[in-house]
Amino acid sequence: MKASDQYRRLAQRIRGYAVKMTNCRSSGHVGSSLSMADIVAVLYGRILRVDPANPRWPERDRFILSKGHAAAGLYGALVEKGFFPKEWIDTYYGDDGRLCGHISHHVPGAEFSTGSLGHGLPVAAGMALVAKRQKRNYRIFCLMSDGDCNEGSTWEAIMFAAQHRFDNLTAIVDANRIQALGKVSDIIDMEPFARKVEAFGWAAREIDGHDVEQIEKTLLAVPFRKGRPSFVIARTVKGKGVKSIENTVGSHYRCIPDEKLKEVYEELGVSDAFPV
Amino acid sequence: MRSLFNKVLLDIAEKNDRIYMVLADIGYGEIEGFAERFPDRFFNVGVAEQNMTGVACGVAMEGNIAVTYSIANFPTLRCLEQIRNDVCYHKANVKIVIIGGGLAYGALGVSHQATEDLAIMRALPDMVVLAPADFAEAEAAVHAMIAHDGPVYYRCGYKKEPALHGGPIDFRIGRAIQVRDGSDLTLIGTGTITYRAFEAAGILESQGVKARVLSMHTVKPLDREAVLAAARETRAVVTVEEHNVLGGLGGAVAEVLAEAGGGVPFLRVGLPDSYIHLVGSHNWLLDHYGFAPQAIAASARRLLEGRQ
Structure with a gap:
C-alpha cells in the first residue's frame, strides 16, 4: 500500500473511533475530532518519532494536543x-473509564493534558526552550484549533517562540473555520492568518488539511526557515467525512445517533472495523 | 527578604544546573545576578504571566526545576488556570515565587496587595504553600522548596524584616516552629506578620498571660499536630495572617479545630473581607487594620476572657 493510502486508511479509522466513542456516551466534539483526523494520521503515520512500547522515551518528539476537546480524534x-x-x-x-473527554497525560502516549484553550503552545514553547538550551534533538508539535488562536496566551507564546528562534517548534492549526458559537469569520476573523503569524516572526504555510500528501510534504519540510518556528494553517472542514454534519456548528455538540451509525461507518469505509 | 531569596537561589543554582528562572519582566535590581551568571537558564518572557507559567511548566516537564517570580498577584491570579491545569495537574516541578505578600506594596494600591493568595494557592491539589517569617526561615525555605519534587508557592517578604528567631532553626515543610512556649494561649502566625504576633506575646507576658507562639511557615500541608497540641495544651488559639480572614491560615486552622471538636476558643486576626483602599505605608496599614502588637494582644486577651 502506498504511504498516502495508509494515511487515508488510518485517518478513516481515527474517524471511526471518534464517531464510536462520542456515540457511546452521547458526548460532543465529534466535528472537531473529524476535522483533524488527516493531520493526526500523517503525524502518527510518519512524522512523529515515538515509541508505543516506551511512551516516555526521552528522545521522542513531543506532540501536544492543545485542542484537548478533540481527544476522541487522538x-x-x-x-x-x-x-x-x-x-x-x-x-x-x-x-470508571480510562479515557476522559479532554486529553489527559494519564493516557499512555498523550504528552500533556489540555481542555482549556490557549494552554498548549506556551508549554510547547517551554519544551522547545529546553531542547535548544540542552542541545536535545526532540522536536515539538502543537496542534491547535481556531478557538485556541483567540486566546491571548497563545499569542504570548507566539511572540516568545519567535523571539528565541525556536525552529524546533511547529504549530499546526486545524482551521476548520467554525468555533463554539459560530463561524470564525463572524466571531474573531483570523485573516489574513498567515500574514499575521509571519509578521510575528514565524514561517507560515497554508495547506489543505485533508490532503495527506500535502500534509506529509509540509511536515517533512519543517523547519521551513532556519531560526524560525513553523506555523501550518491546515484548512479543514469541521465534521469532515460525515456529510450530514460537515460544516455545522452543531457537530461541536452532538454525536452521531445510533440509527445513523451503520450508514456513517459505511460512508467512512470502516464498516469492517466497526460492526454495528 | 527578596534580596536574600535571590542570593540563596543563585547559590543553589551554582550547584544545580537544572534550575531555570522564567520571569515576566519583573525583578529589577534583584534578578540580575542570576541572569548574568546563568544566561542559558534565565528567561524573561515579557509582560505575559500566562506564557511565563506555561513555559515554566514545559521546562519542568523536561526534568528541570522552573522558578517563576514576580510581585504580589501577577504570577498567581493572572495565570491561575495555568497553575492549576498545567503545573499542579501534571505535578510539574514549578516554584511560584511572589515578592511582597499581603500589604507590603500597600501604598501602590489594591492591584499590588496579595491578600487572597494563601487561600487560593492552598485550594490547589499538590501545591505546597510556604510563607517564611524572617530571613532564617526564608533561606531555609528556598532550600526546602528546591528539594521538594512538585509545585511550591513561596510568599516572600519585601525588605528589612526583623529576625524572629534568635538562633538556628529546624525548618521542615509542614512542621511549625515554636518560637516561644506558653500555657495560656497560642498565637499562630504565618509569613512576616508573625513577628508582630511574637511582640504581642511579649506584651501579654507583661500582663501575666503566657502565650505560645508558632511560626506556621507552611500553610499547606498544615502542621495539624502543632494545632491540635495548641488546642490541647493552651486555653485559646489565635491565628495572625496578613491576608483576608477567609480561607488562609485562619481557615486552615479552623478546619482542623472544628473537625477535632473540643470547642477551644478561637480567633482569626486578619484583613477584613473588603479591598484596602486606604493609602499608607506597610506599617501604617498594618497598624490601622489591627495588627499593632498591642491590638493583637488585646484581641487575644478578650478571647481568653470570653469577652469577644
Missing part, C-alpha cells in the same frame, strides 16, 4: 499505534 491514533489496549475505547467517558 485516542484512535494512539490505539492504532498500540499505546494502549483497544478495550479502553469502550470505556471513553464512562463510569
Whole structure:
C-alpha cells in the first residue's frame, strides 16, 4: 500500500473511533475530532518519532494536543499505534473509564493534558526552550484549533517562540473555520492568518488539511526557515467525512445517533472495523 | 527578604544546573545576578504571566526545576488556570515565587496587595504553600522548596524584616516552629506578620498571660499536630495572617479545630473581607487594620476572657 493510502486508511479509522466513542456516551466534539483526523494520521503515520512500547522515551518528539476537546480524534491514533489496549475505547467517558473527554497525560502516549484553550503552545514553547538550551534533538508539535488562536496566551507564546528562534517548534492549526458559537469569520476573523503569524516572526504555510500528501510534504519540510518556528494553517472542514454534519456548528455538540451509525461507518469505509 | 531569596537561589543554582528562572519582566535590581551568571537558564518572557507559567511548566516537564517570580498577584491570579491545569495537574516541578505578600506594596494600591493568595494557592491539589517569617526561615525555605519534587508557592517578604528567631532553626515543610512556649494561649502566625504576633506575646507576658507562639511557615500541608497540641495544651488559639480572614491560615486552622471538636476558643486576626483602599505605608496599614502588637494582644486577651 502506498504511504498516502495508509494515511487515508488510518485517518478513516481515527474517524471511526471518534464517531464510536462520542456515540457511546452521547458526548460532543465529534466535528472537531473529524476535522483533524488527516493531520493526526500523517503525524502518527510518519512524522512523529515515538515509541508505543516506551511512551516516555526521552528522545521522542513531543506532540501536544492543545485542542484537548478533540481527544476522541487522538485516542484512535494512539490505539492504532498500540499505546494502549483497544478495550479502553469502550470505556471513553464512562463510569470508571480510562479515557476522559479532554486529553489527559494519564493516557499512555498523550504528552500533556489540555481542555482549556490557549494552554498548549506556551508549554510547547517551554519544551522547545529546553531542547535548544540542552542541545536535545526532540522536536515539538502543537496542534491547535481556531478557538485556541483567540486566546491571548497563545499569542504570548507566539511572540516568545519567535523571539528565541525556536525552529524546533511547529504549530499546526486545524482551521476548520467554525468555533463554539459560530463561524470564525463572524466571531474573531483570523485573516489574513498567515500574514499575521509571519509578521510575528514565524514561517507560515497554508495547506489543505485533508490532503495527506500535502500534509506529509509540509511536515517533512519543517523547519521551513532556519531560526524560525513553523506555523501550518491546515484548512479543514469541521465534521469532515460525515456529510450530514460537515460544516455545522452543531457537530461541536452532538454525536452521531445510533440509527445513523451503520450508514456513517459505511460512508467512512470502516464498516469492517466497526460492526454495528 | 527578596534580596536574600535571590542570593540563596543563585547559590543553589551554582550547584544545580537544572534550575531555570522564567520571569515576566519583573525583578529589577534583584534578578540580575542570576541572569548574568546563568544566561542559558534565565528567561524573561515579557509582560505575559500566562506564557511565563506555561513555559515554566514545559521546562519542568523536561526534568528541570522552573522558578517563576514576580510581585504580589501577577504570577498567581493572572495565570491561575495555568497553575492549576498545567503545573499542579501534571505535578510539574514549578516554584511560584511572589515578592511582597499581603500589604507590603500597600501604598501602590489594591492591584499590588496579595491578600487572597494563601487561600487560593492552598485550594490547589499538590501545591505546597510556604510563607517564611524572617530571613532564617526564608533561606531555609528556598532550600526546602528546591528539594521538594512538585509545585511550591513561596510568599516572600519585601525588605528589612526583623529576625524572629534568635538562633538556628529546624525548618521542615509542614512542621511549625515554636518560637516561644506558653500555657495560656497560642498565637499562630504565618509569613512576616508573625513577628508582630511574637511582640504581642511579649506584651501579654507583661500582663501575666503566657502565650505560645508558632511560626506556621507552611500553610499547606498544615502542621495539624502543632494545632491540635495548641488546642490541647493552651486555653485559646489565635491565628495572625496578613491576608483576608477567609480561607488562609485562619481557615486552615479552623478546619482542623472544628473537625477535632473540643470547642477551644478561637480567633482569626486578619484583613477584613473588603479591598484596602486606604493609602499608607506597610506599617501604617498594618497598624490601622489591627495588627499593632498591642491590638493583637488585646484581641487575644478578650478571647481568653470570653469577652469577644
